Amino acid sequence: MWLAAPVAALLSSVALAAAAAAPPGLLVLPEFEGLARQATESVNISLDTALLGLAASFLDSSQPEDAATKELIGGLKGIYVRSYTFDEDFAYPTAQVERVRAQLTAPGWQRLVEVNNAKERTHVDIYVCADHGMAQGLAIISSEPREFTIVNIVGSIDLAKLHRLEGKFGIPKLPGPDKGDGKDDTGK
Secondary structure: OOOHHHHHHHHHHHHHHHHHHOOOOOOOOOOOOOHHHHOOEEEEEEEEHHHHHHHHHOOOOOOHHHHHHHHHHOOEEEEEEEEEEOOOOOOOOHHHHHHHHHHOOOOOEEEEEEEEEOOOOEEEEEEEEEEOOEEEEEEEEEEEOOEEEEEEEEEOOOHHHHHHHOOOOOOOOOOOOOOOOOOOOOOO
């Protein structure tokens, strides 16, 4: 029994050191065990630095869009996406989604956008993590009655060019402003 306290203290300090070593902007995402089997559609993407480099190697630098995407992901340390769609309202663990949202109250995170629609019961938050005046992380959490999506982009981010990642690496296309043609950027 006398060994239990020192072992617990050691494990606690190792966990704290690991958390401190994590890059700024990295969220701890729940595993959401079993949700893929319950969902009608699911996306689970975890691209760390090595996998992003591998993905970038498939982009054609002679194509302007691919070259711009390759440049943008060069400063990234990870892209993590969790998205689930269900046949029933709130079939997902809303408490786990709220625990992810709670991480965004930590120092360094700033809310850029918050959209709530009480009638449709939707909630979208977009946060940026700034470290030494630079964007080092981005988080998007979107929850609807039958769907939720969490996107966490970690690393040096040029927010003006971030839209180039929409539709790539599992990052959803976000609706944009109306251009006067009655359609948003998604063509709807």
